[in-house]
Amino acid sequence: MSASHRQIPGVNAERTRSHNRQMVLGSVRAAGAIGRAEIARASGLSTQAVSNIIADMLADGMLREHGRRTGGRGLPVQQYAINPTGGYGLGIEIRPNAVFSALIDLTGATKHSHRTELTNNQPKTVLAEVAAHKVRALHDTGVRETSVLGAGVVMPGPFGATGIQNSGSDLPGWQDIDPQGLLEDALHLPVFVENDANASAMAERISGVAQGLETFAFLYFGQGLGLGLLQGGRLVSGAFGNAGEIGHIPVIAQGVPVALESCVSRLSVQAHLCAHGIDARDMDDLSRLYAQSAPPLLQWLDTAAQPFSAAIGIIENLFDPQVVILGGAMPDALLDHLINAVRLPDRSVSNRADRTQPRLMRGTSGRMTATLGAAALVLNQAFTPMIAASR
Amino acid sequence: MSASHRQIPGVNAERTRSHNRQMVLGSVRAAGAIGRAEIARASGLSTQAVSNIIADMLADGMLREHGRRTGGRGLPVQQYAINPTGGYGLGIEIRPNAVFSALIDLTGATKHSHRTELTNNQPKTVLAEVAAHKVRALHDTGVRETSVLGAGVVMPGPFGATGIQNSGSDLPGWQDIDPQGLLEDALHLPVFVENDANASAMAERISGVAQGLETFAFLYFGQGLGLGLLQGGRLVSGAFGNAGEIGHIPVIAQGVPVALESCVSRLSVQAHLCAHGIDARDMDDLSRLYAQSAPPLLQWLDTAAQPFSAAIGIIENLFDPQVVILGGAMPDALLDHLINAVRLPDRSVSNRADRTQPRLMRGTSGRMTATLGAAALVLNQAFTPMIAASR
DNA sequence: CTTGAATACTCAAGCTAGTTGAGTTAAACG
DNA sequence: CGTTTAACTCAACTAGCTTGAGTATTCAAG
Numbered sequence: 029m030s031a032s033h034r035q036i037p038g039v040n041a042e043r044t045r046s047h048n049r050q051m052v053l054g055s056v057r058a059a060g061a062i063g064r065a066e067i068a069r070a071s072g073l074s075t076q077a078v079s080n081i082i083a084d085m086l087a088d089g090m091l092r093e094h095g096r097r098t099g100g101r102g103l104p105v106q107q108y109a110i111n112p113t114g115g116y117g118l119g120i121e122i123r124p125n126a127v128f129s130a131l132i133d134l135t136g137a138t139k140h141s142h143r144t145e146l147t148n149n150q151p152k153t154v155l156a157e158v159a160a161h162k163v164r165a166l167h168d169t170g171v172r173e174t175s176v177l178g179a180g181v182v183m184p185g186p187f188g189a190t191g192i193q194n195s196g197s198d199l200p201g202w203q204d205i206d207p208q209g210l211l212e213d214a215l216h217l218p219v220f221v222e223n224d225a226n227a228s229a230m231a232e233r234i235s236g237v238a239q240g241l242e243t244f245a246f247l248y249f250g251q252g253l254g255l256g257l258l259q260g261g262r263l264v265s266g267a268f269g270n271a272g273e274i275g276h277i278p279v280i281a282q283g284v285p286v287a288l289e290s291c292v293s294r295l296s297v298q299a300h301l302c303a304h305g306i307d308a309r310d311m312d313d314l315s316r317l318y319a320q321s322a323p324p325l326l327q328w329l330d331t332a333a334q335p336f337s338a339a340i341g342i343i344e345n346l347f348d349p350q351v352v353i354l355g356g357a358m359p360d361a362l363l364d365h366l367i368n369a370v371r372l373p374d375r376s377v378s379n380r381a382d383r384t385q386p387r388l389m390r391g392t393s394g395r396m397t398a399t400l401g402a403a404a405l406v407l408n409q410a411f412t413p414m415i416a417a418s419r
Numbered sequence: 420m421s422a423s424h425r426q427i428p429g430v431n432a433e434r435t436r437s438h439n440r441q442m443v444l445g446s447v448r449a450a451g452a453i454g455r456a457e458i459a460r461a462s463g464l465s466t467q468a469v470s471n472i473i474a475d476m477l478a479d480g481m482l483r484e485h486g487r488r489t490g491g492r493g494l495p496v497q498q499y500a501i502n503p504t505g506g507y508g509l510g511i512e513i514r515p516n517a518v519f520s521a522l523i524d525l526t527g528a529t530k531h532s533h534r535t536e537l538t539n540n541q542p543k544t545v546l547a548e549v550a551a552h553k554v555r556a557l558h559d560t561g562v563r564e565t566s567v568l569g570a571g572v573v574m575p576g577p578f579g580a581t582g583i584q585n586s587g588s589d590l591p592g593w594q595d596i597d598p599q600g601l602l603e604d605a606l607h608l609p610v611f612v613e614n615d616a617n618a619s620a621m622a623e624r625i626s627g628v629a630q631g632l633e634t635f636a637f638l639y640f641g642q643g644l645g646l647g648l649l650q651g652g653r654l655v656s657g658a659f660g661n662a663g664e665i666g667h668i669p670v671i672a673q674g675v676p677v678a679l680e681s682c683v684s685r686l687s688v689q690a691h692l693c694a695h696g697i698d699a700r701d702m703d704d705l706s707r708l709y710a711q712s713a714p715p716l717l718q719w720l721d722t723a724a725q726p727f728s729a730a731i732g733i734i735e736n737l738f739d740p741q742v743v744i745l746g747g748a749m750p751d752a753l754l755d756h757l758i759n760a761v762r763l764p765d766r767s768v769s770n771r772a773d774r775t776q777p778r779l780m781r782g783t784s785g786r787m788t789a790t791l792g793a794a795a796l797v798l799n800q801a802f803t804p805m806i807a808a809s810r
Numbered sequence: 811c812t813t814g815a816a817t818a819c820t821c822a823a824g825c826t827a828g829t830t831g832a833g834t835t836a837a838a839c840g
Numbered sequence: 841c842g843t844t845t846a847a848c849t850c851a852a853c854t855a856g857c858t859t860g861a862g863t864a865t866t867c868a869a870g
Contacts, residue, residue, distance in 0.1 A: 038828090039828090040827080040828050040829075041826095041827075041828060041829090042828090044827095044828095063818075063819095064818075064819075065817075065818055065819075075818075075819070075820090076819090076820080076821090079819070079820075100816085100817075101815075101816045101817060102815090102816045102817020102818060103816090103817055103818040103819065104817090104818080105817085105818065105819095106818080106819080
């Protein structure tokens with residue numbers, strides 16, 4: 029589980045090609061449609077190398093021709109674009125009482141999604157259910173098994189033994205086992221396990237509002253509050269995979285220090301409404317209450333704004349992201365309200381004069397964000413080489 | 420300046436070799452003395468490849484033979500170790516009124532250090548002074564110019580236009596220029612520019628208490644308070660290089676929300692002492708006062724402990740580091756006092772049952788930590804390939 | 811309309827660096 | 841003292857990038 033004692037791998041010709049393929053695919057994706065010469069210029073590779081790689085990728089269907097672009101001098105550029113059916117990412121979200129799945133194509137479009145209830149969450153039951161989701165997704169869409177590049181799996185964290193046990197979200201019976209290995213056996217696919225916040229961040233990068241961004245933070249409203257961090261297109265997940273547990277940091281609410289997620293989270297709004305005799309079970313209830321301008325809800329938004337602003341300030345000053353994105357299990361209208369209501373701190377490295385984007389944005393992946401994000405983990409892998417640019 | 424819009428480079432055979440050299444050097448460094456077969460096993464490369472690389476590195480002096488290790492069966496291992504004189508890193512720290520420099524060898528040992536005052540800090544004056552430091556370091560040590568692998572430079576941040584202008588630490592006249600380019604021209608070396616906290620973190624990794632750690636946080640007491648973050652041996656520096664500005668986050672001190680660095684920093688302790696009629700100008704004054712158990716100083720330590728604990732909790736929950744290290748311009752005795760006095764938060768992902776290391780440690784690079792860290796940036800570059808291990 | 815410049819791309823040869831498999835050396839075991 | 845084990849070397853092979861010459865297609869100028 030520890031990310032810290034991993035040995036750095038050596039590189040041979042095969043890995044070189046794999047890296048360059050990822051780089052080419054990432055360039056094509058970023059550009060929409062692009063020619064070989066331009067990729068070569070941007071990457072420092074020779075045109076010939078890019079040409080060979082593109083020939084390969086046409087052969088295995090990941091790219092397709094996209095017409096010639098004329099207008100300048102010289103030979104018109106033969107452009108290439110991502111072939112949507114060239115590969116798929118399977119996303120699985122395991123919750124204590126349900127399993128969700130989504131299948132997305134290479135462009136990030138959702139081709140299938142499904143949900144089943146769990147009667148118990150013993151590993152054996154869950155693994156069987158997960159495998160059934162895969163079979164169903166392939167069957168319903170007609171996608172061949174070999175086209176699936178891998179599976180992303182979102183599970184309740186935190187992973188390993190930490191000081192935040194019994195937060196209610198962990199899966200019993202999953203503490204002392206290796207989820208990745210078991211899932212790979214069950215799915216016969218490469219598996220990437222992440223928490224909901226990290227996966228959701230990836231969903232925004234692959235098919236949401238963060239397309240083209242490499243370094244940003246995603247604030248995830250789940251039961252509590254989580255933070256997904258991307259730097260240079262890669263997740264920052266800490267030494268043991270538990271980075272981003274922002275819900276537990278102390279903030280001041282009405283002069284009293286409390287945990288952030290006790291005043292900014294879905295549980296907190298539900299508790300507040302409950303105290304006012306309102307039973308809001310799900311997102312639809314919340315949406316309805318907001319549409320009705322229910323006073324207790326507006327009051328909650330009011331009290332949440334201040335600690336929320338403090339949290340944004342902390343994120344900005346610690347990570348210096350391009351933008352902070354909000355999403356998760358909270359109705360869009362409420363998130364928009366929060367974004368508009370919040371007064372962002374002036375003392376922040378993100379309070380730059382030359383900004384072109386807002387500091388705060390709402391994610392566009394909706395309530396399926398974590399499941400889509402799980403699938404997006406797979407695509408990100410295909411698009412983003414492991415080599416960072418040198419400083 | 421923006422780290423975010425950099426194009427990922429392609430890889431060719433030459434870059435492959437460069438990566439593998441870094442990997443080999445890193446393995447040797449981590450092990451102290453090691454044979455080829457072991458490196459090959461750990462990296463997945465063939466023995467032959469490792470053999471060729473080691474032959475190269477013996478030829479250019481970065482490695483040296485380190486006797487055979489017998490004991491097992493089979494041919495005794497021919498071991499190799501880092502050759503201290505095989506390369507050097509130059510560290511430069513630019514402050515508003517002074518320039519510091521240090522030259523460290525491949526094992527991280529300091530071979531030379533020097534300090535000069537600045538009469539003004541216009542770029543021209545500073546660049547000339549910096550160049551003079553290099554000449555002097557080479558002259559005094561007899562190190563050849565070609566053995567210097569690069570220069571790390573620490574400058575007051577934050578970089579670019581942010582909401583934290585006029586913090587008093589920025590260099591006037593350096594806002595709209597490209598420091599890295601100018602420094603490379605002045606030094607004729609590859610230059611790595613970082614802030615003090617990031618560089619100090621690197622000092623601990625290369626020659627301090629964080630050797631062997633890949634993912635940790637370094638809390639730096641400068642004028643204010645900064646945070647250096649390493650994940651997988653690489654700095655996390657955000658989209659614009661300003662990550663880690665932890666001094667500006669709000670905490671509660673005596674029931675009132677204030678900026679963290681207004682109660683935990685050197686300026687804060689000096690202000691507190693000043694209010695009690697004590698003039699503490701430098702670290703020696705503070706050390707003396709602490710040795711005398713001066714009540715105002717103990718009182719400051721007392722009030723600082725609580726916000727300090729909150730800060731540690733935030734760092735741990737957001738980054739999940741292996742450890743948090745304390746250092747910078749604060750006497751060791753005071754840091755040790757803080758470490759012993761602080762009650763670390765229970766609600767933290769770092770509060771693990773299976774810990775073998777303490778959650779909080781003091782750095783061992785002393786007051787030169789940022790300058791040494793600047794030099795360490797160069798060595799880290801030589802030891803740490805850019806490819807992350809795959810998840 | 812012709813010619814030349816610009817640009818994208820292909821072909822074929824060459825180079826770098828990693829892999830593979832057979833062979834050599836030296837220590838430890840029985 | 842032979843056998844086993846492990847590290848290492850040699851030489852042939854292979855993957856994949858680069859280089860340089862050549863081709864195709866468009867635009868612009870005369």
